[in-house]
Amino acid sequence: MLDQIKIVLVNTTHSGNIGAAARAMKNMGVTQLVLVDPIAEIDGDAIVRASGASEILDSCITVASLDEAVADCGLVIGTSARGRHIPWPLCSPRECADKAKTAVANHNRVALVFGRESRGLTNEELHKCNAHVHIPTNPDFSSLNIAAAVQVLCYEMRLASLEEETVTSSNTWGVEWDYELAKHDDMERFFDHLKQSLVDIDFLDPNTPKQLMTRLRRMFQRTALDTMEVSMMRGILAAVQRKATIANDSAIKQQTDTQTDKQKKG
Numbered sequence: 001m002l003d004q005i006k007i008v009l010v011n012t013t014h015s016g017n018i019g020a021a022a023r024a025m026k027n028m029g030v031t032q033l034v035l036v037d038p039i040a041e042i043d044g045d046a047i048v049r050a051s052g053a054s055e056i057l058d059s060c061i062t063v064a065s066l067d068e069a070v071a072d073c074g075l076v077i078g079t080s081a082r083g084r085h086i087p088w089p090l091c092s093p094r095e096c097a098d099k100a101k102t103a104v105a106n107h108n109r110v111a112l113v114f115g116r117e118s119r120g121l122t123n124e125e126l127h128k129c130n131a132h133v134h135i136p137t138n139p140d141f142s143s144l145n146i147a148a149a150v151q152v153l154c155y156e157m158r159l160a161s162l163e164e165e166t167v168t169s170s171n172t173w174g175v176e177w178d179y180e181l182a183k184h185d186d187m188e189r190f191f192d193h194l195k196q197s198l199v200d201i202d203f204l205d206p207n208t209p210k211q212l213m214t215r216l217r218r219m220f221q222r223t224a225l226d227t228m229e230v231s232m233m234r235g236i237l238a239a240v241q242r243k244a245t246i247a248n249d250s251a252i253k254q255q256t257d258t259q260t261d262k263q264k265k266g
């Protein structure tokens with residue numbers, strides 16, 4: 001299980017935190033570290049703070065965007081320390097580990113995403129996650145160092161991996177599932193297709209989108225579509241777009257014919 005868990009750090013500003021996160025990961029047997037557009041570099045401070053986990057720093061991957069970091073993951077869970085205007089599925093660290101174990105048992109990679117030291121993840125970044133995880137800290141002193149947060153979640157991942165009972169898809173759906181969960185990049189292409197389709201049929205005004213796409217994104221992220229379901233949905237959207245194009249062309253032709261008839265009569 002642990003080799004399918006990916007720790008993603010976004011815009012980390014202190015190199016020591018990167019090293020400390022690597023140490024926390026190695027303590028719990030998690031080895032995949034991805035840095036998204038880091039402000040800090042892996043320097044001597046990071047190596048010292050890693051304290052023997054330098055191989056995780058050596059093998060870590062640096063990417064430019066969160067989309068790139070989680071593109072191959074079927075389950076993306078973002079850490080969140082505060083409530084949001086539009087609520088998203090929220091789980092505890094223990095529940096997060098259960099979700100991860102089920103996802104891995106069904107041949108999916110899992111990303112645990114951690115935000116900036118000063119302000120965490122943006123709303124846009126959190127909207128790319130299937131669920132959010134909240135560590136229930138002391139409300140009188142809730143600020144948690146990023147490496148400490150990584151330690152908590154990696155600990156829960158390790159506990160889940162050590163359980164004797166193997167979690168299968170039957171725990172979630174009652175039967176053995178036939179297709180794996182759609183990966184993040186497939187879902188992002190689906191959301192782009194959905195948005196364009198809604199614009200094409202005049203259901204979504206791109207100038208005044210309000211919260212429509214955010215709520216639709218939340219709905220589909222919550223349902224955890226598999227690869228076949230995403231393919232079917234995109235086929236439906238393509239058919240809707242074709243119908244919309246035909247209807248639009250017909251309306252234009254009718255308008256043109258009407259104008260031509262008026263000109264002839266005039």
